[in-house]
Each structure stands twice: as structure tokens, then as C-alpha cells.
Amino acid sequence: MAKLIVSDLDVKSKKVLIRVDFNVPIKDGVIGNDNRIVAALPTIKYVTENGGKAILFSHLGRIKSEDDKKKLSLRPVAERLADLLGKPVTFVPATRGAQLEDAISELKDGDVLLVENTRFEDLDGKKESGNDPELGKYWASLGDLFVNDAFGTAHRSHASNVGIASNMEKAAAGFLLEKEIKFLGEAVDDPKHPFVAILGGAKVSDKIGVINHLLGKADKVIVGGGMTYTFYAAKGIKIGNSLVEKDKIELAKELLEKAGDKLVLPIDNVVAEKFDNDVPNKVVEGDIPDGYMALDVGPKSVALFKDVLKDAKTVVWNGPMGVFELSNYANGTLEVGKFLGDLKDATTIVGGGDSTAAVQQLGVADKLTHISTGGGASLEYLEGKTLPGIAAVSDK
Numbered sequence: 067m068a069k070l071i072v073s074d075l076d077v078k079s080k081k082v083l084i085r086v087d088f089n090v091p092i093k094d095g096v097i098g099n100d101n102r103i104v105a106a107l108p109t110i111k112y113v114t115e116n117g118g119k120a121i122l123f124s125h126l127g128r129i130k131s132e133d134d135k136k137k138l139s140l141r142p143v144a145e146r147l148a149d150l151l152g153k154p155v156t157f158v159p160a161t162r163g164a165q166l167e168d169a170i171s172e173l174k175d176g177d178v179l180l181v182e183n184t185r186f187e188d189l190d191g192k193k194e195s196g197n198d199p200e201l202g203k204y205w206a207s208l209g210d211l212f213v214n215d216a217f218g219t220a221h222r223s224h225a226s227n228v229g230i231a232s233n234m235e236k237a238a239a240g241f242l243l244e245k246e247i248k249f250l251g252e253a254v255d256d257p258k259h260p261f262v263a264i265l266g267g268a269k270v271s272d273k274i275g276v277i278n279h280l281l282g283k284a285d286k287v288i289v290g291g292g293m294t295y296t297f298y299a300a301k302g303i304k305i306g307n308s309l310v311e312k313d314k315i316e317l318a319k320e321l322l323e324k325a326g327d328k329l330v331l332p333i334d335n336v337v338a339e340k341f342d343n344d345v346p347n348k349v350v351e352g353d354i355p356d357g358y359m360a361l362d363v364g365p366k367s368v369a370l371f372k373d374v375l376k377d378a379k380t381v382v383w384n385g386p387m388g389v390f391e392l393s394n395y396a397n398g399t400l401e402v403g404k405f406l407g408d409l410k411d412a413t414t415i416v417g418g419g420d421s422t423a424a425v426q427q428l429g430v431a432d433k434l435t436h437i438s439t440g441g442g443a444s445l446e447y448l449e450g451k452t453l454p455g456i457a458a459v460s461d462k
């Protein structure tokens with residue numbers, strides 16, 4: 067059944083709570099890529115242009131200590147949003163309490179307010195990411211209507227998406243959520259073959275399980291980026307200080323056994339002694355030497371990946387092939403991105419906050435068929451899972 071959409075709501079003079087995914091790459095308070103903010107603009111503008119008061123919620127990064135709170139405030143995002151909207155955005159540096167409630171009561175029709183990083187609540191017993199019932203109820207009490215537009219977070223059951231929705235009479239989807247579901251559904255319900263999936267990035271424990279499903283659906287699964295070295299460990303290849311998820315080595319062994327030659331791993335890597343652009347690096351085949359970490363896939367791996375990809379008619383890609391944020395380790399991601407852009411008659415889909423940043427930063431985004439704001443979310447959607455953030459939206 068079709069979902070209720072924000073445009074089905076009468077938002078005039080209403081306090082409209084909107085869950086967005088503003089989990090953008092950010093370093094020292096500087097936003098690396100604003101694609102996720104841009105992608106949320108249609109819903110925010112719809113609400114404000116129709117006389118609603120937009121009250122925005124998002125997480126940013128993962129909050130495990132007080133120190134993380136200093137690095138991961140949403141204030142810079144509020145400033146960028148104000149620039150993009152061309153109007154002021156009230157930023158509230160709190161996730162609850164009088165300061166937030168007063169700021170909301172002062173909003174006029176058409177105003178926009180951004181609440182501080184919802185995961186600040188995680189320091190107190192994972193209240194946001196554990197979907198604490200009291201927190202969802204409290205946030206819901208701050209508004210009249212709820213719109214979920216956070217596709218990138220749809221695979222999470224948080225107080226700010228599922229929690230708020232379950233305390234409102236109805237919850238609507240925003241335009242971004244609607245667009246993502248439509249596109250991903252059409253592209254992968256019956257994908258044209260050869261279908262190649264590419265999985266990289268750093269969220270190994272979150273995403274390695276998806277490979278099991280992808281093996282059943284794709285003709286080849288290319289693994290690169292930080293995902294690689296847990297598989298290397300499973301194969302007995304030395305990994306030095308490379309990223310590894312020890313708890314997932316057994317799973318990696320099972321996947322390797324099941325996959326046979328369907329799973330394609332890098333054969334060489336760019337390694338360095340530090341996670342740093344200003345130290346020497348070198349390309350090594352096979353074992354990563356002690357004291358070194360692998361930060362990009364090497365040229366022979368790129369050639370191998372291109373050979374696997376050359377006839378593909380559908381490609382789904384999540385997770386950069388290396389630490390593309392540092393120029394010395396961007397080549398693998400750049401080469402794969404360029405190659406996808408030049409594929410003939412192929413549907414090429416890239417998903418993820420960082421993967422999107424990578425293809426935009428490296429200038430190859432325009433030649434791809436679809437850029438999805440969700441990494442983990444698009445993978446789980448493709449897996450056919452019911453995403454809690456989507457399930458929480460009401461039917462029409």
C-alpha cells in the first residue's frame with residue numbers, strides 16, 4: 067500500500083517534527099560534503115512554504131564520550147542549512163528541556179529550527195539509538211505532525227524516527243524517503259545481469275552480513291576498502307595494523323567458502339605506517355607488513371575490479387575503496403568511480419554518506435545513474451528487509 071506523504075498533510079501553522087539524516091562528513095567543525103542537507107531541502111521547503119513550522123531532528127556520528135559531543139555538534143549544519151535555504155535557522159544546543167521548548171513556542175509560521183545531535187542522548191544509556199520509549203514520547207509531544215525524511219537512518223530504530231512516529235496519530239514520509247524507495251525498488255527488484263555489488267568502507271560489523279544476501283542476488287561481489295582485511299584475516303593473509311573486525315573473522319570464513327570465485331578481493335594495497343597523508347606509502351601484494359596499515363586498494367586490484375565490472379549491467383556500490391579523504395589513498399575509489407561512469411547501458415547506483423561524498427569530491431557523481439543518501443539503509447533495503455524507519459510511516 068502507498069505511504070502517506072508530507073504533501074498529503076495540512077501543515078499550515080502546525081509544528082511539524084521532521085527527522086532528517088544530516089549525518090554528514092565533518093572534521094574540526096567543517097562540513098566535507100553537504101549532499102544530505104541538500105537532499106532534505108524539498109521536504110523542509112514544502113513545510114515552510116505552506117506555512118508550517120519545521121522542527122528538525124538528526125544524529126551526527128556516534129557519541130560514546132563527552133569529548134565526542136564537542137566534535138559532533140550540529141551547529142555547523144544549522145549554519146549550512148541557513149545558507150542553502152537563504153533564511154535563518156534557529157539552532158538549539160540541547161535535545162530536551164526549557165531551552166528547546168521555549169524556542170519551539172517562539173517559532174512563527176514558515177520558521178525552521180534544528181535540534182542538537184539526537185545521539186547526545188546516547189551518553190545516558192543509549193536513549194536515542196536504543197529507542198527509549200520516554201524519549202520518543204517526549205519528542206513527539208513537542209509537535210503536531212511527524213514526517214520521516216531520513217532515508218539514511220531508515221535501517222535504525224531510534225527514538226527520533228520510530229519512537230516519535232509511534233507516539234503520533236500518523237507519520238508521513240518526506241519527499242527524499244519517497245524518492246529513494248521508489249528508485250531503489252525499481253532498480254533492484256529485477257536487476258539486469260551481470261549484476262555486480264561493490265562493498266567497502268569502514269562499517270565492517272554493520273555491513274559484512276549483507277554479503278550473504280548479495281551472494282544470492284549478484285553475479286559478483288567485489289570487496290574493497292576497510293571491509294577487505296577481515297577477509298584477509300580469514301584467509302590467513304597478514305594484515306599488519308589494518309582495520310579488522312575480529313568478531314567477524316569466522317563469518318568471513320563462511321562467506322568465503324560459500325562464495326567461491328563470486329567474491330573478489332583486492333590483490334594489492336597501498337600501505338603506510340600511519341593514518342596520515344604526510345608519511346611515505348608503498349604498494350604491496352598479499353601480506354601487509356608488520357607496522358603498516360592498508361589504506362587503499364592497489365593498481366592491480368583496480369585492474370582486476372575493472373575486468374569484473376566491464377560487462378556489468380547493474381552495479382550497486384557502497385563504501386569507498388580506501389581512505390579517499392586523504393589524497394594519497396583516493397585512487398582506488400576514483401578509478402572505480404570513473405569506470406562506473408563510463409560503463410555503457412548500465413544502471414549504476416552509489417549509496418552512503420561517505421561514498422556520495424567521495425564520488426562528488428572526485429568529480430564522477432554526474433555520470434552515475436543514482437546517488438542514494440543511504441549506505442547501510444540502501445543495502446538493507448536491497449536485502450528485502452523491512453526497514454524500521456519506513457515501517458513507522460503510515461499508509462495512505
Ligand SMILES: Nc1ncnc2c1ncn2[C@@H]1O[C@H](COP(=O)(O)OP(=O)(O)O)[C@@H](O)[C@H]1O
Nearest residue numbers: 267268269291292361388389418419420421441
Ligand atoms: N582501508 C581502510 N581503512 C580504514 N578506513 C577506510 C578504509 N577504506 C575506506 N575507509 C573509510 O570508510 C569510510 C566510509 O565508510 P562507510 O560509512 O561504511 O561508507 P558510506 O558512508 O559510504 O556508507 C570512509 O570515511 C573511509 O575513509
Ligand SMILES: O=C(OP(=O)(O)O)[C@H](O)COP(=O)(O)O
Nearest residue numbers: 089218219418419420440441442
Ligand atoms: O551515515 C549513515 O550510514 P552510512 O555510513 O552507511 O551511509 C547513517 O546516518 C547511519 O549512521 P549509523 O551507521 O551511525 O547509524
Ligand SMILES: [Mg+2]
Nearest residue numbers: 418419420441
Ligand atoms: Mg558513512
